[in-house]
Amino acid sequence: MKFTELDLPAEVLKGIEDVGFTDLTPVQEESIPLALEGKDVAAQAQTGTGKTAAFLVSLFTRLIKSGRSTSNNPRALIMAPTRELVVQIVADAKGLGTHCPLKVQAIFGGMDYDKQRQALREGVDIIVATPGRLIDYAKQRVFSFDRIEALVIDEADRMFDMGFIKDLRYIMRKLPPFEKRQTMLFSATLSHRVMELAYEFMNLAERVKIEPQQVTAERVEQILYHAGRREKFPLLLGLLKKEENAGRVLVFVNTKREAEHLTDRLKANEFKAAVISGDIPQNKRMRILSDFKEGKLTFLVATDVASRGIHVEAVTHVINYDLPQDPEDYVHRIGRTARAGALGKAISFADEDMVFHLPDIEEYIGHKIPSAYPEDEDFCWDYKRSVPRKKAPVPERVAGGEKIRHRRPHRRGSVQKPKNSSPGGRPPKN
Incomplete structure (x- = not known):
């Protein structure tokens, strides 16, 4: 019609x-x-x-x-x-x-x-x-x-x-x-x-x-790799080197912590990547999305909740770095590519923790996802480690005009001796 x-x-x-x-x-x-x-x-x-x-x-x-x-x-x-x-x-x-x-x-x-x-x-x-x-x-x-x-x-x-x-x-x-x-x-x-x-x-x-069969993007090429949790990052790098037409790549993970960690690893290996999470100020989120749409960023790493509302044309690849726990989220994720009649590819990793969600996903979409076990040449083990994120500074509070750091509480059962106290614990005699 x-x-x-x-x-x-x-x-x-x-x-x-x-x-x-x-x-x-x-x-x-x-x-x-x-x-x-x-x-x-x-x-x-x-x-x-x-x-x-x-x-x-x-x-x-x-x-x-x-x-x-x-x-x-x-x-x-x-x-x-x-x-x-x-x-x-x-x-x-x-x-x-x-x-x-x-x-x-x-x-x-x-x-x-x-x-x-x-x-x-x-x-x-x-x-x-x-x-x-x-x-x-x-x-x-x-x-x-x-x-x-x-x-x-x-x-x-x-x-x-x-x-x-x-x-x-x-x-x-x-x-x-x-x-x-x-x-x-x-x-x-x-x-x-x-x-x-x-x-x-x-x-x-x-x-x-x-129906789910109609909802799943027909022009999305889907493939799933069985890989261990520690193999996923070198597999990701190896597969990307083989994907000659990779343009904008949207990577999904299940937690904000994993999103930040993966983004740091991609940056350490000279990929233009950014993360979308709920902690990022709105102005910065909009700037990141704008850079992704304009091609200034190659990778956008996001969780399902943080990614709601991301509608970017010409996303060539969607990567399920973590399989979603909710089958509907799988359809939602891969629908970000192959929009407006274009072709797209969805690559999913099933590790020892996430593979248990696969049967529910396949039942929901109504078909088996083509799967494979990666070969040795699919991995790229020669990659740089990311620099660990700096820990947040010890919080401070203001009292009487002076900044006081919160001290670590004493262990249970320990007693802090008063200054100038005698060995017996009693105040010294004058």
């Missing part, structure tokens, strides 16, 4: 043409017609399947046809679990909505507080936000939820995983009742907890479910 077959405003069609979209993806073909009819939609959709365009096209069409003017009270709200995803949605909205008379504003922490507040006061049509700062502005009455016509919840499952569900419920209770607004919910899985949210806050939502 083509976008031109849908009943869309001319402004929306022109934006779709500008970004080069012609045919609808499966999730778009099933969800957009329902949304255009005004129905609530709860859709299972992975990253890379076109879900963002699905809800943006539907949202733009509704707002343009309603004919209301821009004010400081928004007409639509898009909720996302991470800052990076908010930034990506806004970028997609500006591309698709170039010709639409709609103002889109991002709201999230880590950026200029007063600037975002002023933008709300000047008037917006669509807010794209993470929950925390949005609630802050709402409580200050910078804007009101009273005029919301449409709500989109993106990556609803991650809202639960990241502990935002309480804030999300607070926001949804402040919106007009569900029969007076349209709601679209997108999630990697329509689990019981996600559907419970839909039953509570949505108006008889139509379910759209794309």
Whole structure:
């Protein structure tokens, strides 16, 4: 099905043409017609399947046809679990909505507080936000939820995983009742907890479910190597030397500590690498993503939570340095490559600790991942060791104007003798 077959405003069609979209993806073909009819939609959709365009096209069409003017009270709200995803949605909205008379504003922490507040006061049509700062502005009455016509919840499952569900419920209770607004919910899985949210806050939502076989990127070449935990890094270096077309490489690990350690090892071996973690300030995170998109960085190392919202075109390789514990995360990870019809390659390592997750992954995606045991020539043992990270300095506190270092506590059972004490422990006689 083509976008031109849908009943869309001319402004929306022109934006779709500008970004080069012609045919609808499966999730778009099933969800957009329902949304255009005004129905609530709860859709299972992975990253890379076109879900963002699905809800943006539907949202733009509704707002343009309603004919209301821009004010400081928004007409639509898009909720996302991470800052990076908010930034990506806004970028997609500006591309698709170039010709639409709609103002889109991002709201999230880590950026200029007063600037975002002023933008709300000047008037917006669509807010794209993470929950925390949005609630802050709402409580200050910078804007009101009273005029919301449409709500989109993106990556609803991650809202639960990241502990935002309480804030999300607070926001949804402040919106007009569900029969007076349209709601679209997108999630990697329509689990019981996600559907419970839909039953509570949505108006008889139509379910759209794309089977895992359809969700897995068809143009991704997948291969899995069985290797020991200590063999993974030399195997990674050896395989990269053989991959002549390696451009942007996205590497996934399961912990923040491993992400930092792997990044240090890559840098020590003269690879342009950076890590994305929750501890990095937002300005620096955005700069790292910009460098990765522009090709200044070859490797981006991330965990699943920190990587949410990373949408970078022309990622040639996804490497599962650690197999994910959640099968859905495997599909999410490899969907970062082979986007927009391009080819891509997903390389996974199964070590003695992670191999136990393989059966669940293969059951979820519906097929066996082609596997191999690496040969001797696949390893590169001649590599440089990384320099250990410096330990954090001993914390200091201020007392009476002087800095005092926290002293190590005495071992249990030890007694600290007072100064100038006698051998018996009693104070000396005068």
